[in-house]
Each structure stands twice: as C-alpha cells, then as structure tokens.
Amino acid sequence: MPATMRAQRFYKATREWAVEDVPIPEPGPGEVLIKVEYCGICHSDLSLIDGVFGGPNVPDVITQGHEASGTIAKLGPGVIGWAEGDRVIPAAGRPCGVCDFCVRGRFGDCANLQLMAFAYDGAWAEYTLAQAFGLTRVPDNVPMDQAAILADAVSTPFGAVVHTGQVRIGEAVGVWGIGGVGTHIVQLARLVGANPILAFDIDDEIRDRALALGADAAFDSRDPDLQQKVAAATHGRLLDVAFDAVGLKTTFEQGLEMLRPGGRLVGVGMSGQEPTLGPTMVFNLLRKQALGHLGYKPEDIETLAQLVSAGRLDLSRSISDVVSLEDVGEGIRRLHERDGNPIRILVQP
Known part of the structure; x- marks a missing residue:
C-alpha cells in the first residue's frame, strides 16, 4: 500500500478547499481502513462550504464526504467478524460512548454524535477510516454506487418516514x-x-x-x-x-x-x-x-440494503452522475446550481 493518498481538504478559516496528497491513515483499535469506491455529494457538504453549517466542533482542516461505500483495505487491532476485501458502508457518524444513551447501549440516540465530514475526516478521498461496529455489509447484488447513498440520502428519508413521521x-x-x-x-x-x-x-x-x-x-x-x-x-x-x-x-x-x-x-x-x-x-x-428530524438508526442502512437486494427498492435512477475526485468542484457546482436537477452526484476517487 502506498504511503499517501489523494483527498479533498476543506479549510474552515477561508472556506476554501483543494485536492491534496495526504498520509493514508492507520486504523486504530476497533477501526478499519476502507478503500473508497464512491461517495455522494450532499447539500450538507455544500452548507459547510457556504458557512451555513460549521462551528467550533469542525476541525480547522477536514476531508468532506459522508455517503460512502468501499472495501475493507486493512483491519485495526481487535476487529473481528470482518475481513479485507469485504464490501461495506461506513456509518456517517460516531457515538460519543459516554452520554446517558451510549452508556445504556442506545448508540443510535447518542446525545453527542460526531458527524463524519464535520467532526472527523470523511470519504472524498481514496481511503477513509471507520469504526468496525458501525459498518454495514453490502449484498453482492447491490451496486456499490447505490450502496453509497444509503448512508444518508436514503437512510435519512427512511428515518423520517418510518421513525419520526x-x-x-x-x-x-x-x-x-x-x-x-x-x-x-x-x-x-x-x-x-x-x-x-x-x-x-x-x-x-x-x-x-x-x-x-x-x-x-x-x-x-x-x-x-x-x-x-x-x-x-x-x-x-x-x-x-x-x-x-x-x-x-x-x-x-x-x-x-x-x-x-x-x-x-x-x-x-x-x-x-x-x-x-x-x-x-x-x-x-x-x-x-x-x-x-435528523439522521437514522444504525440498523436502517442494513434494512435498506436488503430492500435494494430483494428488488423492493429501486435506486437506479438516483445516481445522476459520477465525477472523479479531481472534478469534485464540478459536482459541487452542479448540485449548488441545480444544473440538470441532480438527485445524487457521486465522487469516485
């Protein structure tokens, strides 16, 4: 594996970003390194760039992108039940582990949830880190581009319809x-x-x-x-x-x-x-x-993956286009200007 990778880096102070060479992160205990296949461009990503979202919890420099799919490239210490090459969807957030909900095992209700691409690096990059216990396995017959958008663009509506509404x-x-x-x-x-x-x-x-x-x-x-x-x-x-x-x-x-x-x-x-x-x-x-309403329960992604696998939910028309990491700016522009009325534009690093 090479020592560096290409990644989009957003600078909070200037609200500017660039695609740069950065070190490939090393998975820690309970983590996996994922080789990113696809990652969606979401309106919340645009809101961080525009300054609508943000605040003190956003690092000074961060990689954006939180709707990802990929394959496990490396296991961190203590990870069981997963293997290199497994097709996965990382959760778009990490529970804090110390609030009242987390202490009671209700990680989906975490009061201090850390959001991927807002509190820690996301997946507009060749590789990204994820906690192993938040992974969802992608069925073999589910295309990886459709799998990527399950992590927010589909699971957040699912949560709105099924849980909140x-x-x-x-x-x-x-x-x-x-x-x-x-x-x-x-x-x-x-x-x-x-x-x-x-x-x-x-x-x-x-x-x-x-x-x-x-x-x-x-x-x-x-x-x-x-x-x-x-x-x-x-x-x-x-x-x-x-x-x-x-x-x-x-x-x-x-x-x-x-x-x-x-x-x-x-x-x-x-x-x-x-x-x-x-x-x-x-x-x-x-x-x-x-x-x-905000977000979804961790198990919702697997429910949706199984619905797609069974042919009950058709997401084939949801992928409006795919751009390279170097062309992420064009994808951002198209979504921001509603050029072609895209449902989801994906980045393929």
Whole structure:
C-alpha cells in the first residue's frame, strides 16, 4: 500500500478547499481502513462550504464526504467478524460512548454524535477510516454506487418516514422539495403504503420525475389554488403527514397549513430561516404536530440494503452522475446550481 493518498481538504478559516496528497491513515483499535469506491455529494457538504453549517466542533482542516461505500483495505487491532476485501458502508457518524444513551447501549440516540465530514475526516478521498461496529455489509447484488447513498440520502428519508413521521398504510402524505431527500421520501412513503402521495416543487421537470418515481399527483407549490387541489386529491381530508425536505419558512408553513386536524409535519430540510406555527390557539385546537428530524438508526442502512437486494427498492435512477475526485468542484457546482436537477452526484476517487 502506498504511503499517501489523494483527498479533498476543506479549510474552515477561508472556506476554501483543494485536492491534496495526504498520509493514508492507520486504523486504530476497533477501526478499519476502507478503500473508497464512491461517495455522494450532499447539500450538507455544500452548507459547510457556504458557512451555513460549521462551528467550533469542525476541525480547522477536514476531508468532506459522508455517503460512502468501499472495501475493507486493512483491519485495526481487535476487529473481528470482518475481513479485507469485504464490501461495506461506513456509518456517517460516531457515538460519543459516554452520554446517558451510549452508556445504556442506545448508540443510535447518542446525545453527542460526531458527524463524519464535520467532526472527523470523511470519504472524498481514496481511503477513509471507520469504526468496525458501525459498518454495514453490502449484498453482492447491490451496486456499490447505490450502496453509497444509503448512508444518508436514503437512510435519512427512511428515518423520517418510518421513525419520526410514523407513516401508516393509507395515510395521505405530501412532500415539499423533490431533490435528493424528497425523491426518496416519495419512494419510501409508497413502499410503506401511503395513499395518496402528493409532491410539491416549483420545477416542471422535477414534478414529472416525482410522478415517475411513485407520487400520485404533483403540484406547483406557488399555485394560489393549492389547498383546494390538495383537498380534492385527498377526498377533502387534506394531509395526514407533510414532509418539508426544503427547510424554508415558506415550505414549512405551507406544509403545516395543508395538514388535517391532528396531522404531522416533519421537518427534514434545514436553513437559517425561522418559520412560525401561527396562533397557539389555532395550533392547539387543531392538534397539529411539528416534528424535527435528523439522521437514522444504525440498523436502517442494513434494512435498506436488503430492500435494494430483494428488488423492493429501486435506486437506479438516483445516481445522476459520477465525477472523479479531481472534478469534485464540478459536482459541487452542479448540485449548488441545480444544473440538470441532480438527485445524487457521486465522487469516485
């Protein structure tokens, strides 16, 4: 194995980045070194570059990228149950191990979770380190490009639909913003039996894509008659669950408005904007719920990998393009400018 590798390095002070030669890390106790096959470009990666995300917990210099797949290149001391060459997905976060949840073995609920590519180096690189106990094995019939996006672009929507939103069979669901997250919310809501599924986006092409991927109807969220159309599509009930995959004040408040009494709004997209719940008298009388969502449970990735393997979940249309590590800037630009309306652009080091 060579001594160095190519990796993207982000400099927090200047918010600039470059692809550089850096030492290949050595796996410590309980860790594995992974040769990266693919790693996705996510909007949260862009948010770090733009300065929306960040803070004191982000190192001064860090490698980005947290949706990865690859093969184990080296085992650290004490690792059992894994072998070099195994196809794996690393978890996109590390539990702290000392909070009340971790002490009780509830690592998925860790109160101080360290996020890959924000607290420690990610996978826009030829190699990356991961804790062995957070790995997911990739079935032989699952393509590695699709496996990579399971670590966030699909598992975060899965968590939103199944855990936070608790969507039940026959419930009417609306999804605002049919990009990398919203696309998979549509597919997963259909998989669990939601009916109908309504998609909301300002782009004609994206609305058509939502219909092709499982939405029953798609609307322009700027339509002045939107509430009447939603009522017609749901037989007068409005929505049981609304997912805001955008995170803007307008999308959050519109989703809340489209809920039936007792309905649930799940916020998945994030921004610095501040929506309101309206008068507490109205909010309380209608018994609406506004729920924040982030991430997924560690076991969700394996569930999704098995669904893809069994043919229950088709992610073949989710890979919009693949760029080399040296061209990661072009991938960032395309996602930032929505050039071609990509669902996911992957980096292949």
